[in-house]
Amino acid sequence: MHFPAPLRTFQETMLPAVEEAMQAIVERAHCQADDGLYHMLAYHLGWQGEGAGPAAQGKRVRPLLLLLTTAATGGQWRRAVPAAAAVELLHNFSLIHDDIEDRGDTRRGRPTVWKRWGLPLGLNSGDALFTLASIAVLELHPPTDAAITLQAARILHQTALHLTKGQHLDIAYENRPTVSVAAYWQMVEGKTAALLAACTELGALLAGASDARRRAYHEFGRMVGLAFQAWDDYLGIWGDAALTGKSTTGDLMERKKTLPVLYGLEQGGAFARAWANGSPRTPEEVPALAAALEADGARAYTEATAASLTGEALQALDKANPQGPAGEALRQLALLLLKRAS
Numbered sequence: 001m002h003f004p005a006p007l008r009t010f011q012e013t014m015l016p017a018v019e020e021a022m023q024a025i026v027e028r029a030h031c032q033a034d035d036g037l038y039h040m041l042a043y044h045l046g047w048q049g050e051g052a053g054p055a056a057q058g059k060r061v062r063p064l065l066l067l068l069t070t071a072a073t074g075g076q077w078r079r080a081v082p083a084a085a086a087v088e089l090l091h092n093f094s095l096i097h098d099d100i101e102d103r104g105d106t107r108r109g110r111p112t113v114w115k116r117w118g119l120p121l122g123l124n125s126g127d128a129l130f131t132l133a134s135i136a137v138l139e140l141h142p143p144t145d146a147a148i149t150l151q152a153a154r155i156l157h158q159t160a161l162h163l164t165k166g167q168h169l170d171i172a173y174e175n176r177p178t179v180s181v182a183a184y185w186q187m188v189e190g191k192t193a194a195l196l197a198a199c200t201e202l203g204a205l206l207a208g209a210s211d212a213r214r215r216a217y218h219e220f221g222r223m224v225g226l227a228f229q230a231w232d233d234y235l236g237i238w239g240d241a242a243l244t245g246k247s248t249t250g251d252l253m254e255r256k257k258t259l260p261v262l263y264g265l266e267q268g269g270a271f272a273r274a275w276a277n278g279s280p281r282t283p284e285e286v287p288a289l290a291a292a293l294e295a296d297g298a299r300a301y302t303e304a305t306a307a308s309l310t311g312e313a314l315q316a317l318d319k320a321n322p323q324g325p326a327g328e329a330l331r332q333l334a335l336l337l338l339k340r341a342s
Contacts (some may be wrong), residue, residue, distance in 0.1 A: 001059050006325050007332040009049035011064060014077060018063040021085040023047070025136045029128055036117075040125045041132075044096060044113050051110045058108060058305075061337070062199050064089045068330040069203025069217055072322030080206040083152055087199050089133035090156065094163050094195075096126035101171060130160065142256055144206065148229040152202055159198040166190020173257050181262050185226070193225030204320070220316035220334075227309035227338055233258035234302045237290050249286045259305065260298035310338045 003011050017325030022045065042048040046057030071077040098104070099112040100122050106112060114122025115283040139158050141149035169187035173179045200221030204214045236251035237260055251258055256276075264271040271292040280286050293299065313334065322330045 001061075001336065003336070004027070004332055006237045007329040007336070010068060010071075010326065010329045014064060014067045015060050017078065017081050018067070018084045018088065019057075019330075020336035021081045021136070022088060022222060025085060025089065025132050025139070028132065028135070033153060036121070037128060039041075040113055040117055040121065040225075041128060043110075043116075043127065043131075044107075045092060046108065048108070056108050056110055060088060061333070062195060065196065065330075066199040067335060068333060069200045069322070070207045071326030072324065072330045073204050073207035073208065073209050073213065073320075074323065075189035075203075076205025077326075079140070079144060080203060082136050083202050083206060085139075086156055086193065087112060087135035087159075087202070089129050089136055090160060090163075091195060092131035093126050093133060094167070096129060098167065100126070101167065102288055124296050140206070149206065151205060155198055155202055155205070158268075159194050162190045164190075164192035166192070166194065178265065179257050179262055179268065181259065184257065184259060184262050188229045189222075189227060193222045194227045196225040196228075197221035200320075216316055220313055220320055223309055223316055224334060224337055227306055227313050230259055230306035230309055231338065233260055234299075236308055237293065238299055245306040248290075249283050252280055252286050252289055253283060260293055260302040262292045263301050264296045264298040267296045267298075271296045271298070313338065 004080070013211070026038065029041050031037060039048060043052075046052055046054070049056075066084045067077040067085055070080040092309040094112050095107060099107055100119060101116045105113050105115050112122070113125050117125075120296075124208060133156065134153070137153050138149065140152055144152075166187050166189065170191055173183070173187065197218045200201065201214055204217040209217070227269055230269050233251070235248075236256075236258060237248055239248055241248050252261075261275070266272075269292070271289065274289055274292055280289050317331065317334060324330075
């Protein structure tokens with residue numbers, strides 16, 4: 001992801017501070033008898049092992065979103081760094097457990113933790129990151145007021161519950177022959193939108209924003225998450241793989257219940273009949289199935305839905321009224337995340 005200026009300037013200033021805070025927290029995983037746990041966490045976070053470095057660390061979008069919100073709302077972003085570290089650790093906890101539950105072999109181009117060290121240690125590593133995220137947010141106090149720190153911890157833990165509920169639905173839906181579009185959105189609210197909403201709400205909270213402004217920022221983050229997922233589902237079938245790096249055959253070959261697929265199934269047309277008969281069985285069948293899905297209106301529906309959600313996200317951002325260079329950078333980050341139609 002290429003960050004334009006001034007967003008890149010904030011990224012280069014803020015993210016090293018987040019990385020330093022995360023490293024200090026993860027240091028607590030050291031054990032005198034066996035340092036294996038620390039090394040597993042450092043590996044997953046992209047700090048150690050073959051292929052370590054920026055590509056293995058991920059984009060760190062969530063902590064950047066939190067700190068930009070704090071700065072754009074008039075707060076001191078450095079005071080919010082412990083919360084930014086906490087949301088990134090929480091995100092990575094969810095990735096370790098998702099990889100186990102989805103039997104994912106690779107993450108960011110490297111073997112996943114559970115694949116490299118086994119299922120029991122993989123589970124334990126995820127548990128450790130969850131615990132460290134809970135510790136990290138408490139590092140806000142001092143200098144942050146204890147009552148505000150408690151509010152931040154409450155938001156973080158409520159978000160963790162939303163994440164696990166969303167993952168439950170995602171797994172449960174795999175074995176259901178039919179899932180409604182409404183049920184799909186409940187899953188996305190947990191898996192994708194909840195943590196982004198927490199980032200923007202936490203950023204506003206730690207800047208001392210009013211309740212109304214906090215709600216606007218929460219809605220902004222939530223809508224970014226929903227719109228991002230809708231665009232991602234769209235690109236998974238009709239995107240340009242050369243531009244996005246996302247396969248346009250994988251979602252249909254794996255028979256994922258994405259937004260266009262669920263819409264197409266609800267129409268009961270040619271796509272639904274082919275899907276019920278087990279298509280696609282080979283990659284060669286995917287283009288014809290995608291064409292049937294488009295003919296049933298799923299492409300237009302998904303594109304219109306994603307565009308509408310994008311508009312709602314930007315309206316919520318306008319209502320939150322971010323200010324200054326950080327406000328402009330926050331808008332740039334939102335547009336970068338939502339620039340999914342190209």
